[in-house]
Amino acid sequence: MFRPLDVTGDGAVSIEVEGQSRLVPMAPNLAAALLSAGFSPFRTTPAGAAPRQPYCMMGVCFDCLVEIDGVPNRQACLESLREGMRVRRQRGAADIGEKGGTR
Amino acid sequence: MSGTVDLAIIGAGPAGMSAAYHARTHGLSVVLLDEQPTPGGQVYRGIATARDPRLDAILGKDYAFGEEIYRRFAACGADYRPGSTVWRIGAEGLSLISTGRSDDLLARRTLVATGAMERPFPAKGWTLPGVMTAGAAQILLKTSRLVAEDAVFIGCGPLLYLVAYQYLKAGVAIRAILDTAPRENLLPAAACLPGALRQPGYIAKGLRMIAALRLSGIRIHRNIRSVSFSGKDRLDTVHWRDKAGEQTLECTEAFVHQGVIPNVNMTMSTGCRHVWDEGQLCWRPELDAFGRTSHEWLMVAGDGGGIGGARSAALSGAIAALAAARDLGRLDAGAFESESAPLLAARRRDLAVRPFLDRLYRPLPGFRVPEDEEAVICRCEEVTCGDVARAVGEGCPGPNQLKSFTRAGMGPCQGRLCGHTVTETIARLSGRAPQEVGYYRIRTPIKPVTVGDIAGRTENAEQGAEHEQAAAH
Numbered sequence: 198m199f200r201p202l203d204v205t206g207d208g209a210v211s212i213e214v215e216g217q218s219r220l221v222p223m224a225p226n227l228a229a230a231l232l233s234a235g236f237s238p239f240r241t242t243p244a245g246a247a248p249r250q251p252y253c254m255m256g257v258c259f260d261c262l263v264e265i266d267g268v269p270n271r272q273a274c275l276e277s278l279r280e281g282m283r284v285r286r287q288r289g290a291a292d293i294g295e296k297g298g299t300r
Numbered sequence: 301m302s303g304t305v306d307l308a309i310i311g312a313g314p315a316g317m318s319a320a321y322h323a324r325t326h327g328l329s330v331v332l333l334d335e336q337p338t339p340g341g342q343v344y345r346g347i348a349t350a351r352d353p354r355l356d357a358i359l360g361k362d363y364a365f366g367e368e369i370y371r372r373f374a375a376c377g378a379d380y381r382p383g384s385t386v387w388r389i390g391a392e393g394l395s396l397i398s399t400g401r402s403d404d405l406l407a408r409r410t411l412v413a414t415g416a417m418e419r420p421f422p423a424k425g426w427t428l429p430g431v432m433t434a435g436a437a438q439i440l441l442k443t444s445r446l447v448a449e450d451a452v453f454i455g456c457g458p459l460l461y462l463v464a465y466q467y468l469k470a471g472v473a474i475r476a477i478l479d480t481a482p483r484e485n486l487l488p489a490a491a492c493l494p495g496a497l498r499q500p501g502y503i504a505k506g507l508r509m510i511a512a513l514r515l516s517g518i519r520i521h522r523n524i525r526s527v528s529f530s531g532k533d534r535l536d537t538v539h540w541r542d543k544a545g546e547q548t549l550e551c552t553e554a555f556v557h558q559g560v561i562p563n564v565n566m567t568m569s570t571g572c573r574h575v576w577d578e579g580q581l582c583w584r585p586e587l588d589a590f591g592r593t594s595h596e597w598l599m600v601a602g603d604g605g606g607i608g609g610a611r612s613a614a615l616s617g618a619i620a621a622l623a624a625a626r627d628l629g630r631l632d633a634g635a636f637e638s639e640s641a642p643l644l645a646a647r648r649r650d651l652a653v654r655p656f657l658d659r660l661y662r663p664l665p666g667f668r669v670p671e672d673e674e675a676v677i678c679r680c681e682e683v684t685c686g687d688v689a690r691a692v693g694e695g696c697p698g699p700n701q702l703k704s705f706t707r708a709g710m711g712p713c714q715g716r717l718c719g720h721t722v723t724e725t726i727a728r729l730s731g732r733a734p735q736e737v738g739y740y741r742i743r744t745p746i747k748p749v750t751v752g753d754i755a756g757r758t759e760n761a762e763q764g765a766e767h768e769q770a771a772a773h
Contacts, residue, residue: 198552199446202470203354225337225346229444237534238429244682244707248533250429252679252717254436255342256335257417257563259680259712259748260427270712270748275385277337 199232213283227284228254228261228273239263239273243290262287305329305379307624308394308407310386310566313341314366314610315602316413317373318617319624320380326625330378331405333396337382339370341415342435343610346443348374358470359442362610369614387745387753389570391597397749402756409597409624412567413617416560416603419582419663421455422685422721424675425529426556430536434557438463447472451553452538454527456481457661458506460557465509468516475551476519478540480558482664483523489660496656498649503656521547526666528675529554558663562604565716568742572598576734579658580607581668582720583739589644591620592627599624607658608651615647669725677725678718680711685725692729699723699740712748715740 207223214221214236224230228251231239238248240262251261254274261273266283269291273284307323309316312334320332340347344366356363373380381398388395393406418433425431434453440446441463452475453464460477467474496503514520526541539548561582568574573586573594584606591599601620602613622640625631631639670677673686683706691705699715699722702708708722709715715722719740727734745754 199440199448202441202445202447202472224446225443229440229446232440233444233446242680242682243711244680247427247682248429249427250432250534251436252427252432253418254432254439255417257565257713257716259716262712268750272748275335277383 198235201233210278210280212278212281215285221278224278226274227263227265227276227278227282230278231263231273231284238286240287241289246289262291264291304393304406304408305331306407306628306630307331307409307411307621308333308405309378309411309413310334310389310394311341311413311415311602311604312336312339312373312380312382313343313413313415313602314369314614315415315604315617315620316341316411317369318614319411319413319601319621320378320617321369321372321376322618322621323624324376324378326621326630328621328625328628328630330376331407332378332380333384333386333394333398333405334380334382335385339373339380339382340366342439343415343613344370345439355442355445358466360466365611365614385747385749386566387747387749389566389598389746390744391595395745397753402753407597408628409599411591411599411601411617411620411624412604413600413602413613414563414566414604415613416607417563417716418459419558419561419668420717420721421556421558421667422670422675422677422718423527423529423556423667424670424672425531425535427676427679427682428529428531429534430531430552431529431554431556434460434463434555435560437555438466441466441470448553449473450475450551451555452476452478452549452551453555453557454478454480454524454538454540455557455667456663457557457559458657459560460555461506461509461513463555463557464513464518468512468518474518476521476549477513478524478527478538479520479522480524480527480664480667481522481661482525485660485662488662489656492656492659496653498652502653525664526671527556528672558667559661560603560607561720562606563716564604564719564739565714565742565746567593567598567600567604568739569744569746570595570598574739576723577606578734579655581662581724582607583723589619590623590640591616592623596627608647608654612647612650615643615650619643619647665728668721669728670721677721678706678708678711678715680713680717681707681709683708683718688722688725689729692726696726697730698726698738700738702726703740709740714742714746 221230249260252258264285306328384398601616
């Protein structure tokens with residue numbers, strides 16, 4: 198479990214995680230914020246429903262994929278943290294129906 | 301659609317920032333596209349944000365070098381576009397999504413400076429939550445001040461020891477270090493020591509870190525021959541084998557590392573020639589001394605062209621910028637010669653340490669091609685080593701055919717995390733050289749985009765065409 202090195206006073210951001218309003222620590226990207234809030238897993242795989250969490254934190258592994266504001270397959274490690282953003286765990290294959298077609 | 305720029309640079313690490321500065325110095329118009337919200341690449345992540353003395357003390361002095369590159373870049377007048385994801389690159393230009401908006405860019409030359417990634421660590425259980433790369437742990441420390449208590453550090457290579465050393469300085473407990481650098485690497489590495497000592501700074505820094513870790517009382521197991529991970533929904537135990545036999549340790553976080561390799565996804569998508577580098581055990585684009593690829597329009601600088609580290613990357617960026625200026629007719633032959641010569645010499649000096657490091661931390665075959673049939677090779681599609689072996693047994697000749705046999709390489713990471721393992725596994729199983737086996741054919745889009753993104757691009761292009769037609773009438 199990741200914890201802050203020290204108290205920084207960077208503040209917290211209110212986002213919606215799995216339909217629930219949550220305060221997460223301010224962080225340079227969504228993946229870091231979710232890790233420090235203990236969110237696990239980030240997604241499950243389409244092939245075997247295996248749980249996954251960020252592996253590389255730099256945009257190559259795609260294990261941090263989540264659904265953000267209705268758009269699936271977003272790399273949490275490359276997404277800035279925004280007040281009020283709606284985050285959902287991605288279970289199995291992405292739903293690319295009507296939700297996923299627009300940004 | 302914007303107008304045509306002289307040089308489009310992808311990646312804002314030391315190579316990209318340095319290339320932008322030098323290209324601007326010679327009057328080239330430059331657009332620098334970077335996926336991250338702030339410049340620095342991975343090595344100098346967060347370089348543009350306010351300094352934090354506590355973090356500086358943990359991260360060390362090398363950051364100062366990055367700051368100098370950043371300072372010059374920031375003032376050079378390049379059109380810097382952070383938050384830009386390039387999903388197509390070709391002779392006719394590139395397509396990107398920049399802060400949610402689709403765009404096309406036309407460029408006379410494109411310089412790929414997308415750097416390195418960590419070599420895959422295809423051990424049984426490496427997909428479990430709780431297993432992440434040492435680089436990922438360092439990114440969390442550098443940019444988010446996040447640390448994990450009682451983690452196990454596993455593998456070998458300068459970055460692994462560096463992150464462990466930074467944890468030590470931060471006062472974060474380390475459960476154990478499992479060092480996989482094999483003893484048999486010492487002799488071949490020793491032969492390269494005289495060359496490496498031409499850059500004594502690197503060796504001294506490494507020795508200092510390793511000595512501090514040894515003196516700290518952290519449990520260090522050496523000469524690890526194999527590693528695996530187990531746990532139900534997340535990591536709870538790491539297993540390994542060394543001369544003492546089979547051993548286990550309970551832990552909830554493991555940071556793994558087997559060195560770094562060029563991130564070849566983007567260059568591979570262009571079809572430029574790549575070679576298998578037997579010394580560094582990786583694919584890299586075939587380059588001339590100035591970073592030119594087999595495509596006239598495409599250049600590469602930094603670790604994406606072969607692993608050399610941050611200082612060499614910055615020098616490569618500068619050298620490539622001069623070559624671009626020369627090729628676009630902005631620099632005469634004499635000036636090109638006189639300006640590039642000292643940079644080439646400096647890079648030669650800086651690279652002197654590389655053969656030593658490459659040999660000392662050359663991962664054992666068992667850490668590159670899994671020995672365990674159940675070990676997952678393709679994380680996205682959960683294709684195991686056994687699946688690959690069966691496909692090869694059934695006559696699958698190479699990585700591209702393996703896609704149809706097993707779906708390996710067809711998930712969202714597009715082979716980034718399995719490509720090298722697949723090449724080496726097929727090579728081993730079929731008794732061929734990696735060069736002959738080849739790599740996945742990488743296709744556009746090279747990043748996940750929505751149909752809306754692609755449509756947005758088309759709309760923008762059509763609007764542009766309409767404007768042009770209107771102007772013609």
